[in-house]
Each structure stands twice: as C-alpha cells, then as structure tokens.
Amino acid sequence: MNNGLALERPDPVWEADELAVHWPRAAGERRVDSAAETTPLTVLAAVPSAPLLEVRDLVITYENQNTGELTEAVSHVSLNIQAGEFVTIVGLSGCGKSSFLNAVAGLVKPASGTMKVAGKRIDGPGPDRSVVFQKATLLPWRTVMDNIIYGLELRGVPKPIARERAESCIDLVRLRGFEHFHPHALSGGMQQRVNLARALVTEPQLLLLDEPFAALDAITRETMQNELLSIWNVTRKTVLMVTHQIDEAVLLSDRVIVFSDRPARIGTEFKINLPRPRTQEARYSPAFDYLAKEVFGVIHSSASKREEPEYVI
C-alpha cells in the first residue's frame, strides 16, 4: 500500500527546476520577510526526506472592515507534515485554525512567514492542494459528475477524459448511480461525498479538510469518518484537517495539534499511535480514551483563559 506514496512524491531534481522557474515572480510579489532573506539557498534543493508541507513562522492578520485595526489571528506558527501523514489541528471555535488552513490552501495571504508544499512555495491556490470545505458548496446547476470534475475542468482537462478519471473516485466515495443527480436531490452526507470526490479527483499532494463533517448529524458524521478512514487506507494521502471535534481528531489522525486561543500558536502536540487500519472500534480502546482526555484537557485550559467562556462540552 505504501508504494502509492512513493509514486506521489515528485522527483526532487524536477522540483528544483520548477522552483527556479517560479521563484522570481513569487519573490517579487511578496513583501519582505526576514525568514526568506536569512534562509540559505540550499533550501532550494529539496531533499527527499524534507517534509511535504513546511510552514515556518506564519503570521496571519485580519483588518477590521470598519476601523482598519489589525488583529492577529495566527501568530508565528511553524509546522511540518511528512508525506503520508494525517495531521489534525484542533482548537476552540475562532482560534485561528481555519485561517491557518486557508493560508495553506492559498486562499488567505499571510502577513509574514513561509509555506512550502514539496519544496514549492505556496503563492495562492495550486494543483498540489485541494480543499474539502465545511459547507459542500456544490454548484447547483451542475450534476454530481460535473461537480466532481470541476477542478479538472478548470485545469483544462477535456471533459471526456475528466469524466473517465472521476470514475474511480465515484466508486471510492460510493456515489455510483448518483452521477446524474443535481446537488439538491442529495442528502447532506451525500453532498459531502461529492465535495470529497471533487478534491480527490485532482490528485493533490496535500488534502486540506476544513471541518468537513461539522455540518452533519452525528450518525452521518460517523459514517463519513468511516469512509474517510477507508479512503485514507487506500490512497494514503497527506492530510491536514481542522476540526473542533476531539474524538474525530483522535480517531482519524497520526498527529493531533492543539492550537492555543486567538491568536493561534502551536500548543501541544499529540502523537496518535492507535493501530491502523482503524475503524470506529478504535473508540473503545483505553488508549483512545486516554488521548481524547489529554487533548480535551489542553483545550479546556485554553478555554478557561477566555473572559467569556463559551466553549462548553
């Protein structure tokens, strides 16, 4: 199963060429940041053991639309994710974890810091990453199939070829037979499957999940977690997920990272050593309980620092 992983990793030499082509444009557009200046050029030659996602000293600020006041949402976060790893960030609602994910997706421009996927600098959205949004946000005028191939279509893949490539994804997320439905005819869980398939079909190196099951009811959520576990078993994608469900984080991940309350900083990191492949059965092991309690403890301590604690479990 792990040889799928080897296939996904690009040749490092080719990577360096790619960088050489894009570097001047990327450097010109960005504001001066100290990390990039002090980083020696050797970083350009990515070595195979380098992490797939490399985030260094990331700062994200938001401007208040009325006053122009700047608020820090993410403060000097550094994070590495190895290829094939499933990493989840948990934290209170509004702690800045979604901002972090959006920055990695290229949807939010950070104030400073560097982000690289497979050695390639993140400068906006790219084909190496796909996002599964919390809301399915399927285009209502497109059928399930046409929603799934949307990303491929935008990249100029001809429709018949895109449809062919989507076939295996449709089986993977169990949407066979629903290809010609419109999103309105689907349940929330089904819509989220389409959302997932749309992300998988572009074959990203890094899959970004933004609270993907938060809007689903408890039972559908569990089903979707099972699906995600089995999909991950097949694809071994590198995943960065954001959630506020502690049990979900522990169940799915290799590593759980707790973000401190706003502005987000890396709080505590937990290695989840539960055996793979996992199922919902993993919930009943004492190790699961122990880890969930530990994570909860760390989150709770950051919650109690809030002046108006609104996070009650």
Next chain:
Amino acid sequence: MSSDARRFRARKFRENLFSLGLSGGVFVLLFATWEFVARAHLVDPMFSSSPSQVLLTGWELINNGTLLKHVLASGKVFLTGFGLAVILGIPIGVALGWFKWFNRAFSPLVSAFYTMPRIALMPLFIIWFGLGMGSKVALILLSAIFPLIVNMQVAMQNIDADYKRVGIAYGANQWQLFSTVALPSSIPFLLTGLRLAMGRGLLGVVAAEVFGGAEGLGYMIQYAGATFQIDVVFVGVVVIATIGVIMDRSLAYASRRVDSWKITET
C-alpha cells in the same frame, strides 16, 4: 404509478380545471355585460362599441391585411430595439456588476437615465433620428435596456461568495470564475430582466407609434381613436395585450425550465 399518485393527479387536475373555469367565467361575465349594455343603448355604442362589433371589425382587419401590416411594422421596430437592448444591456450590466471601478464610474449616469421618463426624450429622438424607424428604435432601446442592465448588475453582485471561493481554491482565473460561476448563477436574473425589458419595450413601441409615424399598432390605435373608430381601438388593444401575454408566458416558462436544477431529478 401508484393509486395514491393517480388520485393526487386527478385532484390537481380538478383544481386546475376549476380555477380555469373561474377566471374564464369572469371574462365571459365582463363581455356579456358589455354587450348587453351596448345593445340596450344604456351607453352610446358609438363611444363604447361592443364585443361583437370588435370581433367583426377584427375579422375584417385580418382579412384585408391591415392588421398584419401594422403588426409586422410594430414587430420590426420592437425586435430591433429589444434586440439592441439585449446586445448592449447584458454586457453593460455585467461590467457594472463585475468591475468595481466601472461601477463607480458609470453607476450615477445609469441611475440618472434609469429614473428619467423615456417618452420625454421622444421629441429629441425625432429631431435626431427622424420620424421613421430610427426614433422609435431609440425609444424602445432606451426603455428596454435598463431592466437588463440593473438585473445583470445585481446578478453579478449577488454571486454566492462560497461558490467563488470554491472556484478560486481549484485554481480558476477571472474568466473561468466568470464563465463557470457568475454566468450560470445569473440566469434567473437574466430571465427576470428579459421579462421586464419586454414589457417596457412593448410600452415603448406603442408610445413611439402614438407619438408619430404612419404605421404600426400604436399608430393604428391613435388614428382610429382620432376618427372615432372605437372598435378598431379595441382590436389594437386586444392584439397588443395578447402578444404581451404570449411573450411573457413563454419567458416565464423558460425561467422554470432553466431553474430545473432546483427540482429533484429522478
């Protein structure tokens, strides 16, 4: 089909039939009263005409080709003006809604024209474009274009931000965002705009032809009124109303068809 579904459809059919009979009954009653009042000389038939007289005159106008001549003349003017409004109005509205700077530059101008009664410009148009087709087309164009501009502008400004975000996340450029997100989601607005524009355009035709010229339904009505041919006036009114209803219904039908993605597919 299950027996439940059959019963349901039968009930729906009866309900539809009943409402059709109801609205038809109102018309019949109205015309019967009119006919009676005219025949009993309760009002002067010279001023009121009567349904039977209108029908007779209508038949005559159809047979001698007068009606067709006027309908074609009006139709030509309408289609030219309406067509130009569609060709110009949609891109202008899209640009106003899509480009912020364009909106800032031209929005006040559009508002100024939007609120102005177009018929007030007719004397100017006659001076500029003559009494023929030019001035009429100009009036129709100016009447029909604004609903299209405003609706397309609103459509562009109301694109769901989440859909845009999906497009951006999957690497859409500006053109792709426009063609895969903005355009499809603007179709309902476009159809509303077309319906409104059509109504305004129809008003424009009649107004322009009443104002001046020598052919068209508006001219026919105006001339008939001036010469006390009340039945001819009514024929003109009925023809215009019928054309309007047919066009409006077909656009309404088109809207429902286009919105079919909102309906569950089986």
